[in-house]
Amino acid sequence: MTRRVTSFDVAARAGVSQSAVSRVFSGASASKATSDKVREAAEALGYRPNVLARSLITGRSRIIGMVVAYLGNPFYPDALERFSRVFQDEGYHTLVFTLPEGAGDTDTDRIIQQMLDHQVDGIVLASVGLGDALAARCEAAGIPVVLFNRGQAGSGLAQVTSANRLGGAKVAEFLVAGGHRRIGHVAGWQGSSTGRDRTEGFVARLAELGQEAVGIEDGRYDHAEAVRATDVLVARGVDALFVGNDHMAFAVMDHLRSALGLKIPGDVSVVGYDDVPMAGFAAYDLTTVRQPVGRMVKATVAALVNQIEDKSAQAEVTEIDGPLILRGSARIPEGLA
Amino acid sequence: MTRRVTSFDVAARAGVSQSAVSRVFSGASASKATSDKVREAAEALGYRPNVLARSLITGRSRIIGMVVAYLGNPFYPDALERFSRVFQDEGYHTLVFTLPEGAGDTDTDRIIQQMLDHQVDGIVLASVGLGDALAARCEAAGIPVVLFNRGQAGSGLAQVTSANRLGGAKVAEFLVAGGHRRIGHVAGWQGSSTGRDRTEGFVARLAELGQEAVGIEDGRYDHAEAVRATDVLVARGVDALFVGNDHMAFAVMDHLRSALGLKIPGDVSVVGYDDVPMAGFAAYDLTTVRQPVGRMVKATVAALVNQIEDKSAQAEVTEIDGPLILRGSARIPEGLA
DNA sequence: TTGAAAGCGGTACCAG
DNA sequence: CTGGTACCGCTTTCAA
Numbered sequence: 001m002t003r004r005v006t007s008f009d010v011a012a013r014a015g016v017s018q019s020a021v022s023r024v025f026s027g028a029s030a031s032k033a034t035s036d037k038v039r040e041a042a043e044a045l046g047y048r049p050n051v052l053a054r055s056l057i058t059g060r061s062r063i064i065g066m067v068v069a070y071l072g073n074p075f076y077p078d079a080l081e082r083f084s085r086v087f088q089d090e091g092y093h094t095l096v097f098t099l100p101e102g103a104g105d106t107d108t109d110r111i112i113q114q115m116l117d118h119q120v121d122g123i124v125l126a127s128v129g130l131g132d133a134l135a136a137r138c139e140a141a142g143i144p145v146v147l148f149n150r151g152q153a154g155s156g157l158a159q160v161t162s163a164n165r166l167g168g169a170k171v172a173e174f175l176v177a178g179g180h181r182r183i184g185h186v187a188g189w190q191g192s193s194t195g196r197d198r199t200e201g202f203v204a205r206l207a208e209l210g211q212e213a214v215g216i217e218d219g220r221y222d223h224a225e226a227v228r229a230t231d232v233l234v235a236r237g238v239d240a241l242f243v244g245n246d247h248m249a250f251a252v253m254d255h256l257r258s259a260l261g262l263k264i265p266g267d268v269s270v271v272g273y274d275d276v277p278m279a280g281f282a283a284y285d286l287t288t289v290r291q292p293v294g295r296m297v298k299a300t301v302a303a304l305v306n307q308i309e310d311k312s313a314q315a316e317v318t319e320i321d322g323p324l325i326l327r328g329s330a331r332i333p334e335g336l337a
Numbered sequence: 338m339t340r341r342v343t344s345f346d347v348a349a350r351a352g353v354s355q356s357a358v359s360r361v362f363s364g365a366s367a368s369k370a371t372s373d374k375v376r377e378a379a380e381a382l383g384y385r386p387n388v389l390a391r392s393l394i395t396g397r398s399r400i401i402g403m404v405v406a407y408l409g410n411p412f413y414p415d416a417l418e419r420f421s422r423v424f425q426d427e428g429y430h431t432l433v434f435t436l437p438e439g440a441g442d443t444d445t446d447r448i449i450q451q452m453l454d455h456q457v458d459g460i461v462l463a464s465v466g467l468g469d470a471l472a473a474r475c476e477a478a479g480i481p482v483v484l485f486n487r488g489q490a491g492s493g494l495a496q497v498t499s500a501n502r503l504g505g506a507k508v509a510e511f512l513v514a515g516g517h518r519r520i521g522h523v524a525g526w527q528g529s530s531t532g533r534d535r536t537e538g539f540v541a542r543l544a545e546l547g548q549e550a551v552g553i554e555d556g557r558y559d560h561a562e563a564v565r566a567t568d569v570l571v572a573r574g575v576d577a578l579f580v581g582n583d584h585m586a587f588a589v590m591d592h593l594r595s596a597l598g599l600k601i602p603g604d605v606s607v608v609g610y611d612d613v614p615m616a617g618f619a620a621y622d623l624t625t626v627r628q629p630v631g632r633m634v635k636a637t638v639a640a641l642v643n644q645i646e647d648k649s650a651q652a653e654v655t656e657i658d659g660p661l662i663l664r665g666s667a668r669i670p671e672g673l674a
Numbered sequence: 675t676t677g678a679a680a681g682c683g684g685t686a687c688c689a690g
Numbered sequence: 691c692t693g694g695t696a697c698c699g700c701t702t703t704c705a706a
Contacts, residue, residue, distance in 0.1 A: 022683095354676070
């Protein structure tokens with residue numbers, strides 16, 4: 001293990017000052033002649049600037065802290081993968097923290113603390129709430145935070161979601177147009193903005209169409225809960241089910257078919273939300289609402305980078321709109337889909 | 338945004354030297370009196386040591402670089418989650434890199450380079466090969482590498498896998514004991530040690546039991562390929578299928594049922610490998626081989642930390658053994674399961 | 675044990 | 691544009 005090559009080594013070999021080397025690699029002004037000499041020497045020596053030293057003085061680490069909670073829901077690995085890639089393209093790197101199952105404020109606190117210790121330039125919280133105290137700490141430290149796929153009213157935090165209310169409304173339209181008159185709803189966790197918004201949009205549009213849900217049960221984004229909710233709704237004789245997210249929807253369809261012996265579609269139509277990769281399976285050929293994950297991720301990154309680079313930038317609340325595509329095996333109404 | 342509190346501030350307030358503060362926080366020798374004064378002052382000021390500065394001088398960042406390739410396969414998000422947690426417990430943090438679909442050596446090269454730039458203390462490659470040149474670079478930089486869930490013969494790299502050969506053999510026993518005589522195999526990618534080993538163990542034990550597979554097709558860990566392979570094998574009249582991993586197995590079962598209209602079990606039994614969370618679905622109540630993910634992760638972390646802390650430690654090849662549990666909906670032989 | 679001082683490897687401001 | 695120099699915040703000898 002040979003000693004690290006430093007900018008001094010490069011300077012010596014190139015016959016310039018160490019400052020010159022620094023300028024060349026930090027993109028500051030330098031004549032072409034100097035630049036060439038330096039690059040050549042660096043190349044020969046295998047020199048790479050020390051990121052730590054740079055961060056120490058500039059005060060920016062080019063590292064983003066990312067907190068993910070539900071990696072069991074295929075939506076998040078997908079998002080994580082995109083994040084890491086997009087950040088990389090922007091010259092940032094991703095320090096990942098996962099939150100235990102029943103994590104409390106203490107856990108979140110510790111994690112945030114660790115991020116601050118590492119001088120992250122920004123934080124992405126994927127479906128994780130942030131206590132007001134912590135938000136304040138981040139603000140005091142001057143670290144931008146963006147909430148991904150979850151809003152927090154009045155938090156003053158930047159947040160990116162998709163048009164969940166609109167999505168919920170579309171599902172209502174879809175099912176009603178499909179001739180369903182006994183529609184049930186296995187809701188996403190009502191403690192989350194995402195869950196609430198979808199439900200709200202759904203219920204509101206249903207009412208506009210002169211209908212009311214046969215029943216609404218909170219599935220809490222949990223398989224077992226979703227199954228329980230399904231049983232309740234099936235007992236009330238639903239002919240269609242709107243499930244708060246695909247992860248639950250798979251379990252629900254599975255339960256309907258295997259345990260309850262119902263046909264989908266036929267006995268009951270099911271519509272999910274998220275369009276996670278698994279939706280490709282034939283047996284789970286779910287009618288679903290596509291979330292524009294790609295654009296959500298890009299918007300999140302943009303919002304973060306924006307705040308990092310321009311400290312005066314406002315924390316904005318972004319709602320990604322767009323063609324929420326419905327498709328799949330539910331009884332498809334004419335003119336829709 | 339107030340200026341960061343430094344060890345000097347704490348020193349001033351505690352009435353000691355800055356060195357004293359440093360010692361207290363780096364666990365070096367200090368009298369109880371000093372220690373108390375310092376801690377109190379630190380507490381009052383909200384002081385936290387600057388990780389970057391510390392890393393710069395110590396040469397250890399306490400950051401692990403982790404490269405993941407197939408986040409689409411539920412096995413990996415699960416592993417990632419465990420890694421991040423176990424590393425956290427050990428006082429390390431996880432910098433995540435994802436590899437694009439058809440990533441070549443260039444991509445891996447760039448990623449490794451970035452890790453080196455960040456002075457990671459160690460690298461975990463989850464199912465990603467590492468070119469010899471790159472391995473050499475890591476070695477030169479004195480950075481330990483551990484291959485997770487994939488071996489690379491003669492690489493001299495530390496690697497952790499489970500007993501894949503044994504697992505494959507157990508599947509052979511299981512299916513034969515279940516009375517199957519026309520067994521097919523949708524293999525895991527034969528370019529991977531994991532895939533090869535499972536297949537080898539399977540084939541060898543089958544031979545010992547006086548049987549031969551009706552057919553072996555490489556599924557390449559890909560849905561479409563697995564489905565294609567399934568068609569081929571079904572055409573040959575298989576009554577049982579061993580699929581190289583659960584991710585493919587779900588697609589295979591799905592195809593068998595939905596497209597081909599076969600009953601599982603009944604027309605054909607299916608055994609997968611990995612025991613990813615989805616296996617809990619009733620319709621996909623897959624008979625599967627459980628990989629001891631938890632222990633694999635712990636072993637990987639241990640191997641890495643070991644090499645980091647004791648530079649003279651050997652890069653070991655670990656094969657996690659243990660009760661590979663078979664279960665699920667396949668035709669279950671007496672005395673097994 | 676303790677404090678003073680020398681770095682770790684860069685960046686940024688300075689005068690030239 | 692260039693080189694000299696202070697400094698980022700901490701760890702680590704070294705004497706005292």
